[in-house]
Amino acid sequence: MNRIGRRWVAAFGLALMTAACGSGGTTDEGEEASPIKRAPTPESEFTATEIEETLDALVAEINEGAIEPMQMAILLKALGGFFTPITTGANRAMSELGVTGNVVGPSGTGGDQQQRAEAQNEQIGQAVTDGAEGIGISPFGDAIAAGIDAAVADGVPVVTLDTDAKGSKRSIYVGTISEAAGKTAGETLLKLLPGTPGTVVIHGNVHPSWLDGLNRMQRARDVLEKAGYKVVVRQVTWGPNGEVDDVAEMRTFIETADPPVVGLLGLHDISYRCAMAAEAAGRTDLPVVAFDYDLKTVEYMRQGLIRATHTQRQYYAGYLVPYILYGIRTIGLEATKKALAPQMFDESRLDVGLDVVLSTKVDEYNLFLDSLGAAQ
Structure with a gap:
């Protein structure tokens, strides 16, 4: 201790x-x-x-x-x-x-x-x-x-x-609060992006049946579109084939989007899939910002493939x-x-x-959670 x-x-x-x-x-x-x-x-x-x-x-x-x-x-x-x-x-x-x-x-x-x-x-x-x-x-x-x-x-x-x-x-x-969280997440990625034009991929929810997820996505989208970026959204999916499908579609976005993809933003606990997609497309240079503190997210942060996450x-x-x-x-x-x-x-x-935890602050954040007895 x-x-x-x-x-x-x-x-x-x-x-x-x-x-x-x-x-x-x-x-x-x-x-x-x-x-x-x-x-x-x-x-x-x-x-x-x-x-x-x-x-x-x-x-x-x-x-x-x-x-x-x-x-x-x-x-x-x-x-x-x-x-x-x-x-x-x-x-x-x-x-x-x-x-x-x-x-x-x-x-x-x-x-x-x-x-x-x-x-x-x-x-x-x-x-x-x-x-x-x-x-x-x-x-x-x-x-x-x-x-x-x-x-x-x-x-x-x-x-x-x-x-x-x-x-x-x-x-x-x-x-x-989903509205506030989406705005914060969009602003975090925005600081890491180059000047426009460019496309941003959001891994989030578009279905009105899940209002909190929709609000989070929409506020993030608003921040990025207001700054002049084109936004495409991959509907977040769970289930046995969710990871494969998410990564495949986001990889396609990265490889085909016009204007080219300049960053990815995940808004849920499985948002490390954004880093997986960038890696699959051979674009590990792209800034990726995630959400929550899943072990896979932390692993990709240590590798420098996720620049920041939101807990x-x-x-x-x-x-x-x-x-x-x-x-x-x-x-x-x-x-x-x-x-x-x-x-x-x-x-x-x-x-x-x-x-907002930067990839350079993982150890410091872990020490803080340990001091609270709150590591998950």
Whole structure:
């Protein structure tokens, strides 16, 4: 463990003791509980100082009122991989708050999207039955709106994270905002491109059935087209033949586009396929910008075939949710939103932002994730 990490772990241990002493509102002797204190986050060029400052403001508002015991549940679509940093952040926040709660994965791994949503609705109902006073959830789509609305009707506020259920009565969504993410990604690639004319390949979503993916692609496209570039989009595909098909079509774009391709931008976790296409076309000189932090993406970054990627700050999303639920319970929803205002994208969505990681900064970023215990 590096020196920063050791100092942070020591501070975190102290914060846990403080949180444990402060839980329950008052001590057995009737004394007032200690105010909530957050463990200091390790200092790094990747530390999200704007989120840190916003959280400190929320904690200050909470500490002005009564410190109360609380039970909450955090329900995630998975506990490993992409969700590992979310789990770490949520558990850490609940420990600092001294609340009762746990992070729970899906009740099963089988079934289609609708069946998983139905199982998640049952999880919400069970959490309410078990006494949860606040629920954080990464939903399997809008199909869980009924479960969320039932919890809210029972007086249990719900905060969504990672994915949203916009048609529900959830209080706040916490995570990446697709519109903002697409704009940032387009601007990152734009800095690496030569002057126009030229064609840019985007590996993204064009189907309106997936609105978040469409919004992300469209905002990136807007940035590049406004700068004078022609944009062609390869529809991102999953499934057994997805990689082969994606790489083949993007290679064809590179070899035949008029004007010639000058860069590629991937907007999802499999965007390393852009680098594979450039390599297949013999154009490893082309700037490639990716999204998320898949192991293959990191490998291509180390080779210099991907110049930068965008990570979604999953740790911060997980860390924020318990604090927001606690704020809603103790100072109310409107006061909580007011404290969170610097990070609110609109009335009900909080943008955790993105980390733009250059290929020359992979080791530094890994050290930052390790210091948080948030490597995925």
